[in-house]
Amino acid sequence: MKNYKYFALVAIVAVLSVSGYLLYSKKNIPAQLPIIAVVTLQSHPILDTVQENLLADLKNEGLEDGKNIQLVLRNANGQMQAVPTIANEIASQNPRLIIAITTPMAQAVKKVAKCPVVFGAVTDPEGAGLFEGEGQGNITGTSDAVPYDQQLRLIKRIKPGVTRLGVLFNPGEASSKFAMTELRKFAPEMGIALVEGSVNTSGDVYAVAQSLAGKVDALLISTDNTVAVGIAAAVKVASEKKIPLFACDSGSVEKGALAAVSAGYPQVGIDTGRLAVKMFNGEKNLPFLKAQGSEIYLNQRAAEMMSTKIPDDVVANATKVLTEIKD
Amino acid sequence: MIAALDIGIVMGLILAWSVLGLTLSYRLLDFPDLTIEASLLIGGASYAVLHRAGFGLFVATVLAVVAGGLAGAVTGWINSRFRINKFLCGIIVISIAYTVGLRLMGSSNIGQTQASTLLDLFAPLDQGGSLPFHVGSIVFLTLLAAGIIGFLFLALRTQPGLKMRVAGSNPGYARSLGIPVSRNIVLGLFITNSLSALSGVLLVMHQGFADISMGQGVLVISLAAMTIGERLLPERRMSLPTFVVFAAILGSIVYQTILALAIGAGLAATDLRLATAMFVLVVVALKLTGRVDLLEEEA
Known part of the structure; x- marks a missing residue:
């Protein structure tokens, strides 16, 4: 039994001295x-x-x-x-x-x-x-933070006639709260009136998008996890009503949003x-x-489905142009 | 080296209450309680929200601790009312706590970097940061520990305390004595999760923010700390409550010190978890193979 005790002591002393040495040597040489x-x-x-x-x-x-x-x-x-x-x-x-x-x-x-x-x-x-x-x-x-002013500018460049923009968001999410504050600040400068559609669960996305679609010229989803999960429903509504659906992150563009400006990391x-x-x-x-250097993501397949033509100069400046929608 | 010990003592004494919440419910109530992750989050989040709303430090702390304790009571109630597996009850409450925490805070993170806290009560003892130890924080945390240990020992010896232990360790016998088992389990889990919530409050005070994911991983580090603590103390020489309480505190301090040492030695993030896991394994292996009680004179 005593041997084990010594072994334990030796092991602990060894571990401590090795770590002590590591610390000491790291700290001392380039002091x-x-x-x-x-x-x-x-x-x-x-x-x-x-x-x-x-x-x-x-x-x-x-x-x-x-x-x-x-x-x-x-x-x-x-x-x-x-x-x-x-x-x-x-x-x-x-x-x-x-x-x-x-x-x-x-x-x-x-x-x-x-x-x-x-x-x-x-x-x-x-x-x-x-x-x-x-x-x-x-x-x-x-x-x-997503540059929301540039986001709105991109919407105006792709569809200059937008005056009423429907926004889908979950008021319980931190990022959406921030997004709405920013959007409310910038929208009036660009002659855009926001129509807010609050979504509590991902299952609400279809119904809320439907109710907004009749009143607005375009839809936008903020960087919102709840809405992102239900994005397929929003894409479906946008395709049926032939209005463009915009997002604020590249992932949503892959899933069928028409365009997004994302922060340039x-x-x-x-x-x-x-x-x-x-x-x-x-x-x-x-x-x-x-964040300044922004990246523009576009989805041509979504543009077709939503009967929206993306101007050539926007396509030329895009970071990435997708041609299909991921399921 | 000294910095690691300083960090280890402070972090160890902060997280010790989560460890104790786990070990008390496990050892004395025979309830392996996962809810400590939920109660730590609810405690920390409630404190941040209450403090932001202008409540005093003590009031906010007490209310937050009670809020966290309620998470445990819910676990106990679900378990006794619906006869659901104990682990599942904990997992359900952890999920609930995530949503409740988000709703409480209104966002995923609340910063409190400027606020003065209970940890600053004895700040003058730090002598303006010239000492290698955060003496002020350590003195406060030690006094707090002494208070909690004293309260627990007194409470466990009272009749309600003894009834609770019987209800946990031998429910059949307890029923035959006319002790309401489920009510006692609910009360017991309320207390153990109040402890974990206290860890959450102290953590928010120490790190300067509350975050929705601050509870994640607490279970693993609590189990590790419990394992270390129980191997380092001689079980046969103490009563069970003494052993459980001191093992939790000692284990938590040792584990956090090791973690700080590993981080200070510049271990890559990828190796950090392996290193701490190996350390826990070594401690366990020493005891199992050699029956070494480091603090015992003759094994």
């Missing part, structure tokens, strides 16, 4: 280089695109890992409870700058950081309590990197940037 930490909640294609472009931009602007900065990367791997742990762990290393991707990560970092913070890919920085008004000293970043990453470099060089009170 002179200022640390830039990049923390994120999880990996998925969109967030990875943002992070890759952000890191590339840091390098392009002369901040290179191991040369004049030390990059520390952390990823919670989707584990929510690791978020505060990562934020505290990074803060304890006294970095010069923390770049936090995703809303929860940015909130946790803001809570503990004593250095400048740049957030990336946060949909609604003001709503998330990250940013109140202009010039917040030590915190800035980028928003990946590579540009969000580059913008985040640029803000980070400015912050790193001591600038303060920078306003946050909304």
Whole structure:
């Protein structure tokens, strides 16, 4: 029995000393280089695109890992409870700058950081309590909110006669709440009156789309999970009534919406990197940037079904033009 | 190293109540209760909403803890009323809690990065951040732990407490004594899930936000912490309640410290879960093969 006890002690001492050594060696060698930490909640294609472009931009602007900065990367791997742990762990290393991707990560970092913070890919920085008004000293970043003004402009370019736009959305969803605020702000400028159709479950989509279709020139679905699940019903109504159905994300265009403007994630990453470099060089009170480089997705098959001709110049500028509808 | 210990103690003491919610229901009530994920979410979400609405820290905390406890009571009620499998009851309530949480918060996330919290009560002890430990938070969490442990030990020794334990461990015997079993299970789950809701409230205070997915994964880390804690303490030397309570707290702190160490060592996200799983496995294996009680003098 005693042997096991010694074995246990040896094992624990070994584990502790190895991890201690790892920590010590990592922390000590590049002690002179200022640390830039990049923390994120999880990996998925969109967030990875943002992070890759952000890191590339840091390098392009002369901040290179191991040369004049030390990059520390952390990823919670989707584990929510690791978020505060990562934020505290990074803060304890006294970095010069923390770049936090995703809303929860940015909130946790803001809570503990004593250095400048740049957030990336946060949909609604003001709503998330990250940013109140202009010039917040030590915190800035980028928003990946769908550019709703450009969305409305695209609708006008494809069908200039639109004056009444029916919007399908679930008022219980955060992104839709944000979308409606934005749409209500921009629609009057473009001579568009919104007709709101609220949907509580995906099963309501057909009925609500039907009731809207008679009163409007075009339909729009915001980035709304409830409506997205029932999109086939909306496509069916739009095809029957021969009015165009627009969306705000590329996935819905694949499923039969006619067109969408989606946030350009590579540009969000580059913008985040640029803000980070400015912050790193001591600038303060920078306003946050909304997603600029937008991507246009079109579906020609849907256009046929909805008897709408997409102008050639729009097609020429599109990021992707689809010719069929996925089931 | 010290930073990891600091983070581990704070996070460990925050999440210990979820672990204890799981172990108390499992060990004393014989009810493997999945609802802790739901009650942690409801607790955290209610606190964020109440605090945003202008309620005081203490009032918001108490109301949120009660709200989370109700999630547990629902699980117990569904189980006894409809005779549904205990796991299924928990899963049903977790699903309900997701919608309720969304409706409560009105969005999927509420930020509270500026608000001062209960964790800041002893903030002057931090001496402006010059110390390697967050002394203020640790002192508050320790006092809170002492209060809860004291309350639990007293409550478990009272007649209602003893009745509850009998109802859990031997329902047939309890019925023969005239103890209403289902009512006691509902009450017991209310208490254990109140504990988990407290973890949710503390987590929101600590991390500065409430999020609709903040409960996801709590079950797994609670099970891991429970396993570690129960292997590290000598079971034969303590009464069952003492063992369960201290194993939960110790296990939670050790697990969170290991997690912080692994993150601090720069383990890739992909390896993190394997590393923590391996650690749990090693602790379990040591005990099973060697019967090593690290804190016991002679095994």
